[in-house]
Amino acid sequence: MLNQQTEAGGSASALPLQSIFADLHVHIGSSASGLPVKISASRGLTFRSIAHEASIRKGVRLIGVIDCHSPAVQDDIMKLLDAGEMEEAEGGGIRYRDTVILLGAEMEIREPGGGPFHLLGYLPNLQAMQSWTEWMKPRMKNVQLSSQRIHSTARELQNELLARGGLLAPAHVFTPHRGLLGCSADRLEERLDPGGIAAVELGLSADTEMAERLSQLDRYPFLTNSDAHSTGMIARECNELLLREPSFAEFAKALRGEEGRGIAANYGLHPRLGKYHTTWCLNCHKAVPEGLQTESEAMKACPACGSLKLVRGVAERIDQLADRGSKAADSIMQQPSDGSRLQRPPYWRQVPLSFFPGVGPKMRDRLLTEVGTEMEILFRVTYEQLSAVTGEKIAGLILAAREQRVDFIAGSGGTYGKLTEA
Ligand SMILES: [Zn+2]
Ligand SMILES: [Zn+2]
Numbered sequence: 001m002l003n004q005q006t007e008a009g010g011s012a013s014a015l016p017l018q019s020i021f022a023d024l025h026v027h028i029g030s031s032a033s034g035l036p037v038k039i040s041a042s043r044g045l046t047f048r049s050i051a052h053e054a055s056i057r058k059g060v061r062l063i064g065v066i067d068c069h070s071p072a073v074q075d076d077i078m079k080l081l082d083a084g085e086m087e088e089a090e091g092g093g094i095r096y097r098d099t100v101i102l103l104g105a106e107m108e109i110r111e112p113g114g115g116p117f118h119l120l121g122y123l124p125n126l127q128a129m130q131s132w133t134e135w136m137k138p139r140m141k142n143v144q145l146s147s148q149r150i151h152s153t154a155r156e157l158q159n160e161l162l163a164r165g166g167l168l169a170p171a172h173v174f175t176p177h178r179g180l181l182g183c184s185a186d187r188l189e190e191r192l193d194p195g196g197i198a199a200v201e202l203g204l205s206a207d208t209e210m211a212e213r214l215s216q217l218d219r220y221p222f223l224t225n226s227d228a229h230s231t232g233m234i235a236r237e238c239n240e241l242l243l244r245e246p247s248f249a250e251f252a253k254a255l256r257g258e259e260g261r262g263i264a265a266n267y268g269l270h271p272r273l274g275k276y277h278t279t280w281c282l283n284c285h286k287a288v289p290e291g292l293q294t295e296s297e298a299m300k301a302c303p304a305c306g307s308l309k310l311v312r313g314v315a316e317r318i319d320q321l322a323d324r325g326s327k328a329a330d331s332i333m334q335q336p337s338d339g340s341r342l343q344r345p346p347y348w349r350q351v352p353l354s355f356f357p358g359v360g361p362k363m364r365d366r367l368l369t370e371v372g373t374e375m376e377i378l379f380r381v382t383y384e385q386l387s388a389v390t391g392e393k394i395a396g397l398i399l400a401a402r403e404q405r406v407d408f409i410a411g412s413g414g415t416y417g418k419l420t421e422a
Pocket of ligand 1 (some may be wrong): 106118147171172178
């Protein structure tokens with residue numbers, strides 16, 4: 001239905017609004033020449049291979065590559081532009097076939113009183129990104145690499161980014177490992193000017209219902225991005241945007257909710273599958289049981305061994321920061337917005353195929369070639385179509401996940417959650 005929406009009264013040349021899948025947090029492993037960019041990412045992830053995967057295999061028409069500050073990546077982009085394989089999109093970004101790549105950077109900041117945290121910045125065009133690289137270079141050790149520490153305050157970074165026409169979003173905001181609210185501060189405004197935050201990235205271990213419990217986030221749109229370190233992971237979380245066309249300018253309008261643009265839906269991992277959903281004890285080497293977690297108020301120590309060395313889970317961090325109960329989120333979403341509070345689009349909790357026990361790479365390939373895209377398999381195709389390839393047990397599990405009838409062992413301490421066979 002969404003893709004049938006059009007704007008009345010537009011000029012003849014105006015394009016209709018269309019629904020577009022967008023994944024705005026993808027890393028680069030190396031430049032085409034083999035220079036490493038994100039050390040932990042697959043070397044096969046280059047600017048070109050990401051564009052190809054997004055456009056041809058994933059059907060993602062807006063993709064944020066957040067290592068474009070790296071001069072080696074900029075060289076790759078210039079070569080692709082010169083060769084005519086890509087072009088600069090009019091509204092900002094780099095066009096490859098029907099996909100546009102947004103130029104982004106992920107930066108790490110540490111301020112007194114908190115741990116290091118990541119910020120995502122998107123810039124309108126290559127020139128602005130090159131200017132951003134010049135700003136970053138003297139404030140960091142190695143400008144070639146991804147997600148490096150910037151010696152600056154978050155506010156100074158924010159001002160400089162916005163002065164170049166950029167958009168700023170705190171990355172994986174609740175994560176104990178480099179999330180602003182996860183490990184640096186209790187409120188965004190302790191680090192950033194609230195007026196200059198374009199969006200908040202939820203991260204893999206949280207969803208809209210969880211994040212809605214913090215009224216401090218009411219004014220910001222939520223993004224669900226993959227943080228992919230390999231091509232297969234692209235779009236494991238993504239956003240459905242309503243845009244006239246994929247471009248930086250249209251993306252900015254969508255975040256501001258201008259002229260009919262907006263976020264139509266968030267598709268995210270089931271939050272219990274995320275790597276930091278529950279609290280982990282570094283001394284016991286196991287997850288703190290969830291029942292115990294809710295009983296102890298501040299969770300300063302492991303209830304099993306008393307250790308203070310905990311990797312605090314996103315669920316518990318949200319409990320600490322929330323000023324609303326979890327059920328309130330549902331009723332609030334039905335109230336008309338007073339303008340200070342965004343109406344939230346639906347959040348679809350998904351269990352990617354790779355999480356189903358018994359679905360190995362071979363079966364996954366068969367499903368993708370014989371049945372449909374991953375999204376179709378997870379959300380649309382019938383039991384009969386599935387079971388013809390997977391057998392009854394797995395088909396039943398995929399349907400159960402679709403209808404939210406499955407249980408999970410929650411992810412914790414850096415390990416993904418698991419689906420349990422009921
Ligand atoms: Zn990060
Ligand atoms: Zn312990």
